[in-house]
Amino acid sequence: MENPEVPLSQLHAFAVLAEELHFGRAAARLGIAQPPLSQQIRRLEEKVGHPLFARGPGRVELAPAGRELLPAARAALTGLADGLSAARAAGSGRTGHLRIGFAASLALTVLPGLLGRFRERYPDVRLDVREMTSAPQLTALRERDIDVGLLREPPADRAGLRFATVLTEPFVAVLPASHPLAARRSVPLGLLADSPFVLLPRAVGPELHDRITGLCAEAGFTPRVAQRAVEWPTVCAMVAAGMGVSLAPAGIRRMRCERVVFRRVEPASARTTVAMAWRGDESTPLVANFLTVVGRGAPPH
Structure with missing residues (x-):
């Protein structure tokens, strides 16, 4: 074709007529009268410069130019349909790429269920x-390297971000199996005052660190930090080695730690908050869908 600017409506009319090989049936299928269909075909033939159909009494057949054009017309229409379908899927959040950050301890509790529900839907x-x-x-999140965060203890400085509580989870005391308090079913927090502590560095989780030290302060003491570890398995390994005790989210109990016991902490109000975080200036369908799944799937507080 000399002029590539061919309306898709003309290609659609051509493809339908090529299938029906009857102007009346093709017009009915397109939902238009027969004269407008004939006009669409004539305009397309003018752009091609050759007849697309051989017309005779009671018959319509594809001309050589029409047989050559038909595969390209079908491909163009299929490409448009596929593109529209893909655009609708992306616009509704049914396709795309979602980047999620998560706190390691959540892999032992809520994360598998949340991801499983989202992938299923x-x-x-x-x-x-x-x-x-x-x-x-x-x-x-602020640098747009991830779209969603699942973290513990939302920060005081929430500039540019939004948060939704997923659940709250009790703390447990992490003790060496040989510790004098290991024989108890629950441990009043104040009884840990004389024990050295293994804690996460404040720099990697200031809110969780401050929550733990704040609970200790409410119990009347400042924890004496003997060791610091970034990952909970390392914390448990240090506790197992007798280097101290720790406070950890209750989900840590699912880890297999030899020579370590986990005990409920008193008071029962010693809990940690798990929250979902996302950018306040960006409400994409992907994030909105994930928030919906998280909201519906979260355990009761």
Whole structure:
């Protein structure tokens, strides 16, 4: 064709007529009268410069130019349909790429269920799941390196971000099996005052660190930190080695730690908050869908 600017409506009319080989049936299928269909075909033939159909009494057949054009017309119409379908899927959040940061301890509790529910409902969304402590998650959100964060203890400085509580979880005391308090079913927090502590560095999770030290302050003491570890398995390993005790989210109990016991902490109000975080200036369908799944799937507080 000399002029590539061919309306898709003309290609559609041509493709339908090529299938029906009857102007009346093709017009009915297109939902138009026969004269407008004839006009569409004539205009397309003018652009091609050759007849697309051989017309005779009671018959319509594809001309050589029509047989050559038909595969390209069908491909163009299929490409448009596919493009529209893909655009609708992306616009509704049914496809795309969602980057999620998560606190390591959540892999032992809520994360598998949340991801499983989301994948079941949105199987065509590609998930990029990254293990990150809370402070790096907040930085990654603000720098647009991740789209959603699942973290512990939302920060006081929430500039540019929004948060939704997923659940609250009790703390447990992490004790060496040989510790004098290991024989108890629950441990009043104040009884840990004389024990050295193994804690996460404040820099990687300031809110969780401050929550733990704040609970200790409410119990009347400041924890004496003997060791620091970034990952909970390392914390448990140090506790197993007798280097101290710790406070950890209750989900840590699912880890297999030899020579370590986990005991309920008193008071029962010693709990940690798990929250979802996302950018306040960006409400994409992907994030909105994930928030909906998280909201529906979260355990009761």
